[in-house]
Amino acid sequence: MQRILLLLTLLIILTCSFTAVAHAQTQSEYVAIAFNDKLVHFPDAMPEVVKGVTYLPVRFFAEAMGARVEYNAANETVRIDSGSQHVLIDIPHKKITTADGVTTSFPLFMKKNRLMVPFRFIGETFGYDVSYTPHGPIARAKDSRARLTDEEVYSANKQIILAEKAKLPDKIAYVTFDDGPNQYTAQILDTLARYEAKATFFMLKGGIDNYPAQVKRMAQSGHGLALHGVTHNASQIYASPWAVVNEMEACNAALTRVTGLRTNMVRVPYGSKPWMTQSYRDALVNAGYRMWDWTVDSYDSRSINPHPDDIVQEVADQTAGQTAPVILLHDRQATLEALPRILQHLQQKKYELRPLQGSMKPHNFWNDRR
Ligand SMILES: [Zn+2]
The missing domain is CATH 3.30.457.10 (Copper amine oxidase-like, N-terminal domain)
Incomplete structure (x- = not known):
């Protein structure tokens, strides 16, 4: 038993030290x-x-x-x-x-x-x-x-x-998924692995609680872990600056329970405009968070039943000319179907697919880079 424990410990040490900068x-x-x-x-x-x-x-x-x-x-x-x-x-x-x-x-x-x-x-x-x-x-x-x-x-x-x-690529694309994890996340992770692509997941507390195995898998695979709050309800989360902070804190606590990790990356529901005015942003920054929006909207959440072809096309059109696009996707069926073609397209266009990192200055609609 002790020997198994020792081996396990060694495995964890090796895994931790080597996945971080891969x-x-x-x-x-x-x-x-x-x-x-x-x-x-x-x-x-x-x-x-x-x-x-x-x-x-x-x-x-x-x-x-x-x-x-x-x-x-x-x-x-x-x-x-x-x-x-x-x-x-x-x-x-x-x-x-x-x-x-x-x-x-x-x-x-x-x-x-x-x-x-x-x-x-x-x-x-x-x-x-x-x-x-x-x-x-x-x-x-x-x-x-x-x-x-x-x-x-x-x-x-x-x-x-x-x-x-x-021989090296000169562009980076940040693929991001909102509203998960859910029943589509396992297959999204499979697809990302197949293309050796890293993404960032802006997760809801309920999803983290219900799909802990997928969250652990994200952490082990080197994907970006990030927060999207609890209620996803504008009248609740934007009720006050403290409501936003409280939802992110609750979401972060769920993440820590599952992975032992905390994150400072948040994306507020529906994007940060118009709700995240100065006092809201100050509260979030003072609580240690960095607020991310996106530069490419795949429109995969605009309708009840989007067509995968349209999602691929939006990403291709809007990404053109950007050297570091932040691409908004969601954990859902049509996006899962579009994902292989999105990743192929980005890789053909010589984008390196990387996770967002807590040390990066955030991109958001207010140009608030704190
Ligand atoms: Zn959302």
């Missing part, structure tokens, strides 16, 4: 890596910039430095040795310890089965000068053997860099 990268997150005068080649997972920090697959960079890399499967650690320096990377605990015994935490993540580590920290730990040039951009580690300037490294490799960057 997403495909866009062009704005591209970065080339140079070691002295040469570009480092990465055969599968590419380096990327996450919140201003360059991460790269540690193995290929370590090899470029001429370092030795050892993976210890028993305790999930990677040790890199070069000269008198070494680092020990503890993957489950996301910590790196240097030869002098100093341990630092980093948001390490896996990408295409490669361990992604912060480039600057590794480069400087092993005694290299680390520089960054916006051309490319290129992040470079160098020592006295380097002959070229950063600009010359870029010029010499410009064609390769442009070709690699062009």
Whole structure:
């Protein structure tokens, strides 16, 4: 029994640490890596910039430095040795310890089965000068053997860099579902999984209470978890600023009971205009929430029996020309039928399909970006 518990715990630790940042990268997150005068080649997972920090697959960079890399499967650690320096990377605990015994935490993540580590920290730990040039951009580690300037490294490799960057999508679409979860949500999640797409669910408290398994599945699959209130009744939820906050708090409490998580993302029923005037928005912001509307309305909730073809067409028409559309859909039959074609269309148009995140500045009809 204890052994099963231990295995379960380990599984949870591994799952939690690896699902968090699993997403495909866009062009704005591209970065080339140079070691002295040469570009480092990465055969599968590419380096990327996450919140201003360059991460790269540690193995290929370590090899470029001429370092030795050892993976210890028993305790999930990677040790890199070069000269008198070494680092020990503890993957489950996301910590790196240097030869002098100093341990630092980093948001390490896996990408295409490669361990992604912060480039600057590794480069400087092993005694290299680390520089960054916006051309490319290129992040470079160098020592006295380097002959070229950063600009010359870029010029010499410009064609390769442009070709690699062009392989990445340059647009993101945020697919969102309101009013669930309900009897359609399981199949919506199946479809999203089939297209490796992430979405965001603005959920009602009743749905969370009635379909906890689907809510857990959303959380485990890396979809965005968000709130849509309790009553979905304009005369009740907009009765006062506090009524809005109270509904979102009750909805959040239901989410926490099911997943252990809280969210700060809300979408108020029927959209935030005209009801969410200044005092309403202030109350929501003061309670820690960020209010989202949409930039694309699929009109899938405008009639009792919408046609899937019309939903697909609306999304295609309205999305055209937008680089970061927020697309309004609902958990219902016609939308479920339209969904494969919506996702195919967006992917053909080179949109990366990602969840909204609590750290993002919200888009809403009031341009209130708090
Ligand atoms: Zn709604």
